[in-house]
Amino acid sequence: MAAQSTDLKVLESLTRAQLHAHATRYYKSGGRTEPEVALVVYGDARAVFKDYARTPGWFGRIIAPVLIWREASALRRLDGIVGVPQLYRQLDARGVLIEYLPATPWPQAKPAEAAYHKLDELVDQMHARGVAHCDLRAPSNMLVDEDGQPYIVDFVARVCRGRGWNLPWNWLFRQFVGADESALAKLRVRFAPRLATADDRARLDERGPVERIARAIGERTRAVVRFFVGS
Ligand SMILES: Nc1ncnc2c1ncn2[C@@H]1O[C@H](COP(=O)(O)OP(=O)(O)O)[C@@H](O)[C@H]1O
Ligand SMILES: [Mg+2]
Incomplete structure (x- = not known):
């Protein structure tokens, strides 16, 4: 040691x-x-x-x-x-x-159901600290170790909560929090269908306006666009 x-x-x-x-x-x-x-x-x-x-x-x-x-x-x-x-x-x-995280990317790991619940908690903790990840649709940004501990990497596309007075920014932040939650719903539907709720499936079909635009622009360019728009 x-x-x-x-x-x-x-x-x-x-x-x-x-x-x-x-x-x-x-x-x-x-x-x-x-x-x-x-x-x-x-x-x-x-x-x-x-x-x-x-x-x-x-x-x-x-x-x-x-x-x-x-x-x-x-x-x-x-x-x-x-x-x-x-x-x-x-x-x-x-x-x-x-x-370094001694863990395997989510798609290859076949995590147990408990790992999905822990991942939900982890994402909640991240949001509580004022960070929306914005790229959780890429399942390679989530890893899991042999004990079922989940990890999140790759924060280049993140959006942080603004100051209390900045209502428009914080509205936008909440949209990105919603996008993270939709990404988790999509993860369940894809990799753990037994865990996916009717709500999860519905979420995939109805996206908010920011999410639709964000998806249309595409993962990579989203980060670039936010650079020009500001953070
Ligand atoms: N801290 C880490 N520990 C272990 N593997 C990691 C770590 N960070 C990244 N990786 C691996 O490297 C890959 C690419 O890293 P990432 O930060 O997602 O780069 P990019 O922004 O180019 O997608 C991840 O999908 C993961 O497999
Ligand atoms: Mg990545």
Whole structure:
């Protein structure tokens, strides 16, 4: 345990080049609008490195720093919630180092029913802290471990609750909270139909106006659009 925490301290202080050199696998290998997502191993310590430094062009230069800021600020706001990875370090405008979760993406995991209830609680906790995830329709953003503990990753599309006086913004925030809840309904219908209620099925057919627009624009571009609209 002591060796692990010393290793983690060293891992957290590595440069970008060293982090890539210690990557043992890439969950994502990067692209024109995508980060590299690497599992970094140093001795007994592990971490996940999400890095846009090699994302080319204007996306890498202008959009990526906004996405990394969005991810890091959400992780700070959610700090301490079991099921959300800890932010170890923001390297700079284009990279974050976060806690490695020894868990499997939801679609491959075949989680037990109890995991769905825990996931509901986790999403409620996240909303109570004032964060709507906005990309839970991608089931790869939810993981589950062997004990049935759920986890949520990938906060680049998040929307945070505004100040009390900002009624229009908070109306919008509630729409995105609703979109997260619809995404959980969709998850049940797809992967745990026995758990899906009539309400869940109905929810998939009737979406609010913001949700319809958000879906029409598409997952990736939603994050970009919010950048231009503001957060
Ligand atoms: N902290 C983590 N621990 C373990 N696996 C992770 C972690 N963060 C991300 N992953 C894996 O990497 C994949 C891509 O990461 P994600 O943050 O969703 O990137 P993107 O924004 O490109 O979708 C996830 O679907 C998950 O499988
Ligand atoms: Mg993702």
